[in-house]
Amino acid sequence: MLARLVLLAAMALAVFAYWAGLSGPFIFDDLPNLSPVESWLKGEISWQSVMFGNQSGMMGRPLSMASFLLSAELGGHTPFAYKFGNLIVHLLCGFIGWQVVRRLLAEDPRLAARADLLASVVVALWLLHPINASTVLYSVQRMAQLSTLFVLLSLWTYLIARRQLIEGKLAAALPSLFVLFPVFMLAGLMSKENAAVAPALCLVIELAYFLARAEHKRIRQAFFAAFLVLPLLAAAGAFLFAPSKLLVSYSERDFTLIERLMTQPRVLMDYIFTILIPRTPLMGLYTDDFVPSRGLFAPVTTAISILALLVISALAVKLRKRAPSFFAGWFFFLVAHGIESSIIPLELYFEHRNYLPALGLILAVVGLVALLPQELPLNIFTPKQLGTLIVGGFALSFLFATAGRANVWAAPDTMLEQGLKHHPGSMRAQLERATMALQQHANPQGAYDAFADLLSGSNPRYRVVGRISWVTLDCMTGKTVTSTDLQRAVSQAQPSLSMAEVPALRLLTRFSRERGCGQLTDSMIADGIVTMLDRASNQPDQSRAKWLTRFLAAETLLRAGRSEDAQKQAELAWKASGDLPAGVLLSQIYASRKMKAEAQQLVGMLEKRIKPYDKQGLAELAKTRTLLQQQ
Structure with missing residues (x-):
């Protein structure tokens, strides 16, 4: 009962902390992504164009776009409508995250008796953490939120199925592993592509809590072969045969692949410090000034960061049996960053990339409770009292920090003022x-x-x-x-x-x-x-x-x-x-220059590719046909 009260209180406080920021403005790529939603509200384009016409990522993120349609239908094309929707998703992520964390902690022998309460602590700190403000209050980051939601649902499904395997309930476990899990994972991928980390997170869970168990080994092998090994092999094959498709964007960056890989340890260590000790004045969206590493000692923090990550990882491995939740949380954090901190030529630093990983890092810190003695040497506080004071202090500091960030994000002037001061x-x-x-x-x-x-x-x-x-x-x-x-x-x-x-x-x-x-x-x-x-x-x-x-x-x-x-x-x-607008423009140039054969051939190609719901594309193509008819 206490665990649920703590969780509900954290959700209520999160609403309080974020409320002022919900009236804040659209920012950066909000309008390019959400302007089609406004056009849909005006009847200018179809809902299919909004859902399937987005150019973000490899899959277009149709589920995220569908959620924006729902927000606009209910609240209009306003920042409040989208950000209020983000807050609801944040609370849903908190609830599903609690279900995941409590099941993880229930598998930790030293923490199982307090699993529900400790899970509430982890999720409360995550719900109130100021690093999530740049996700919740950034309308278009609904994409990152929904990806996180479906990853957490897939992990919850895996944990339920894993316990069912232990109990010999194959009839219940198999549909969860091979039907429900991939459905949630696919939904995550259709929200944002970093949901692909879900199977790797399952492997982290397996290594942390179930490594010594031998039941139904072939079922587990089939699961990881289908959802982890084969996709990794496919991705590796695609990279080996056509590396330019993945790496071509490095030609647009002011850093190389090697420099990005050297920079990311510094980025990860900065994330870690920010999650453990939030520096709210330095936080925000204006992080494009993060300097890439040009060598292991340029700057010297590159080598220090690499060493720090290796040492913490080695410690987590060493303590796996005594503190499996520390192991699980630490590698959860690293694996959850596995796509956006890898070889993909993305911008170096963004706070919102921590939306899912931060949950793992907080779990790792709470997991260290397993190493504490049952009695404290000074007898001033009991372990329970000391834990309550520490957690309460962090929760209050996170609450006020998030509320402060929400107030900053409520107005563009204050956002910019803080950004210019520190960046x-x-x-x-x-x-x-x-x-x-x-x-x-x-x-x-x-x-x-x-x-x-x-x-x-x-x-x-x-x-x-x-x-x-x-x-x-x-x-x-x-x-x-x-x-x-x-x-x-x-x-x-x-x-x-x-x-x-x-x-x-x-x-x-x-x-x-x-x-x-x-x-x-x-x-x-x-x-x-x-x-x-x-x-x-x-x-x-x-x-x-x-x-x-x-x-x-x-x-x-x-x-x-x-x-x-x-x-x-x-x-x-x-x-x-092969971009459709480029093709349409070329067809119009051909037609205007009386190159009829070339124009007709190109129009035929474009007609096969333009979707029937793409009103704008069809209208532009009609202009080419008109030009051809006038000749």
Whole structure:
């Protein structure tokens, strides 16, 4: 009864802590991901387009998109509707997490008698932890939350089935292992791809609590072969035969594969310290200033972090029999980071990646209770009293820290102010500063100051973005802009394009299209973009940043009346990406240049690929048909 009261109290306090932040704004990639939901509400597109048209990840995350549709249907296209939905999912994760942790602790001989209460402690600390604010209060991170929810459901299923195997209940265990588990895992993958860690987490559980048990060995082997070994072999095979498909995005990053792998131990140790001792002023979204490791001793914390992770892992292995929950929690933390801290060329650091792993780390700390003596030497407090004081102190500090973060996240000004104070080198923070100066305060000088900070920074790519943005701002404010101004930005272009330059160039071309940019014509802008592409000649054409830039160049060249040059860029973009908008644009260029055979052939290909519910794509393709009919 006490365990359930603690859990319910933690849930209620979590609602209290997060409530102020639910009215906060949309941020970063919220709008690109959620604007189709708004279009659906207006009747402009179908729900199928929203669910299956998202470009995030390999599978498009349709379940996450479906949940956004539900939030919008019930509460409208408002930040509150989505963030309130996130809070509900957070509470659901807490409840399912409690079911998982209590079953884990029930398998720990020294902690089994207090399993329910200790599970409530673990989950209470996780529910209230301030590191989760950047997941719960970030609308689009519903994807990470739902992935976590289904991973926890799959672990709960595995633990129930594992106990049934021990009790000889095969008829109940087999459907759970080979039907229900993969269903939950697939649902997780359709929410976000890092749900793929679920089978590996089951292996951690198996090693921590069931290693000595020999019953139904072949069933367990079949389970791990089907859901862990075979997928790993398939992934390894895909990587060996086509490594470029996975690693091509490294051409867009300012770090290599080796540098990323060396950096991640530092990242993990930073996560660990933040979870154990939250440093709320330093926390937030503006972590793109995290410096990559260039060598084992550059910085020296690289080697120290690697050594620390190895030592803790060795200690966990050594203590596995005496403190299996410490072993389980520690390796849960590491394995749960196994996708986003691996070879995949993602950004180096994000707090929301700890949403699932943090539960494991807190379990590891609580699991150390198994090593404590039954009686304390000083007799001031009993172990129970001391534990209550420690847990209560941490819970209260987490509660107030999370409430404080929620208040910061309630307004964009306070979010940005804190971000700029502690992460002045963040390009995201400086661009947000410029956007806010223009949109909320009508203060062009504030935007110029932000771009000036980018121009004075040490990162050459940030300087390029700052210079392009400066040119766009000159256009907006009606200043005289010439090709020389853009050439200054182009002259500093890097030998590779990234997703940092793409939105800056897109904003410049959009403003030029809609309002004009003084003496800087579309043709001049297109020439600048092509120059940047030429400078990135050694970058693979399949790089997303590169083919998106080609697509942008093709659009701008076409507006400038240079259809032959536009065709060349559109052909390269289409060949590199197979992207439907690039194909549609190319078909329109063919049609406008009276290349009827090429246009008809391409239209035939596109008709087979465009879904019947893709109204926008079909409308664009209809324009090509109209052009062909006019010939």
